Amino acid sequence: MSDKPLNVLVVVGSLHNESVTRAILDHAAERLRADDCAVDVLDLGKEPLPLYNPDTAEDQPVFAALQARVDRADVFLLGTPDN
Numbered sequence: 001m002s003d004k005p006l007n008v009l010v011v012v013g014s015l016h017n018e019s020v021t022r023a024i025l026d027h028a029a030e031r032l033r034a035d036d037c038a039v040d041v042l043d044l045g046k047e048p049l050p051l052y053n054p055d056t057a058e059d060q061p062v063f064a065a066l067q068a069r070v071d072r073a074d075v076f077l078l079g080t081p082d083n
């Protein structure tokens with residue numbers, strides 16, 4: 001077993017501040033941190049992404065930073081609203 005912490009990227013897809021999705025993912029992130037995981041939360045309500053255009057996506061200012069966050073992750077935890 002490795003001594004390196006598991007890197008988890010948590011993606012909150014709900015834009016509603018009081019969403020159940022956000023509450024569940026916040027709880028999961030807390031539990032993962034308590035288990036010594038390195039947790040990075042990408043909250044799309046607080047960090048909106050531009051619409052994806054395959055012709056220009058890599059030229060967007062947020063692309064390199066987002067790509068680094070994705071590359072660093074061992075695990076992805078995705079939460080999207082159901083209505």
